[in-house]
Amino acid sequence: MGARDLGPDDLVWDHFSRPRDEDVVARIHAAADAGYAGIGLFLGAWAKLRDHDDALDRIDAALDETGMSIVNIETARGWAGGDVEGCRRQADLAFEIADRYGCRYLQVIGDAPGALDVATAAQGFGDLCDRAADHGLLIGLEWVPQMTNVETATQALQVVEAADRANGGFCFDAWHLTRSTNDVEELRALPGERIAAAQWSDGPLVPDVDDYYTDTTSNRVPPGSGEFRLLEMVRVLDEIGSEAPTSIELHSTALYAAPIDAAAQIAADGMRGVLAVARGNA
16 A cells, blocks of 8 residues: 555654654664554655665665555745745655655644744745645645744644645644644644644643753653543544544654664554544444
8 A cells, every 4th residue: 555545544653753863774664563554754864865775775675575655754844934945955855755655745844933924834835735746745734832933723724724725734743732722622623634644642731841842852652641632632533534644753762762663563552542442442
C-alpha cells in the first residue's frame, strides 16, 4: 500500500520520534517490526542524504524489503510572510522526496511569533499548495503556540479557508492542541476531509518546563500514559470524517535513549491502546 492510500487505521512513525540524525534504514526496520505502515522524513535529514547514492540505495532496499512508505515530510516555514525564498528552497527539497517516494503530505508551520496577517499568510500558503499539487502532495498546516504566528486551530482554519486550495489542509497535533487551548471542540470546526495528518503523543496538562520549545521537544510521553484528552480527540476526528493516517510524533528524551526497536514498539502499543478504547474495541 502506498503512502497516499493510508488511512486512520494505519500507523506512521514520524521523524522526530527519534533523534533527528538517526539512521533512516534503522527507522524503517524498527517501524516495520512494530507494525507501522510508514515513517516520516525530516527535510534536514534529506539534505544530508540526497547526494549520497549508496545511502539512498540502502533506503530504497529497506523500503522494498519491508513494504514500508515514506509518508510525510517535515517541515517548511517562511511562507506566511517571513523567509519566502528560504521556504521555496525547503519546498524544492520536499518535492525531491515526494517525487522519489510518493509521499502523502508536506507539513508546514507558521513563521516566527508575532501578529498573523491572514491575507499574506493565505497568499503564501496558496502558492505553496499550487507548487505541491504538481508533485501529488497535500499541505498540512500545523498550528504551534508560542513558537509561530499560527498558534491555534482557529487561526489555521482562517488561513486554509482564505487560501482555498484543494490540497491545502491541516496537520493536527494533540500536543499543540492541548498546549494552545485544550479545547477539543475546536476540532469540530475543521473540515474532516481537509485533515492531512493527525499526530499523537501524550503528556501532563501542566508543562514540566516554562520554555515551550524545550517542553515540546523533550517531554512527550507515549499515547495513553499522560493526561491529554486523546480519547475525545480520536472520537471527534472520526466523527468529522478525517481520513488522515495515525501518526505518532513522540519527542521524548527518555525514549531517545531507549533502543530504537523498543521505542517504536512502545509508541505503537500506546497508540493502539488509545484507539481501541476510543473506538470501543478494548
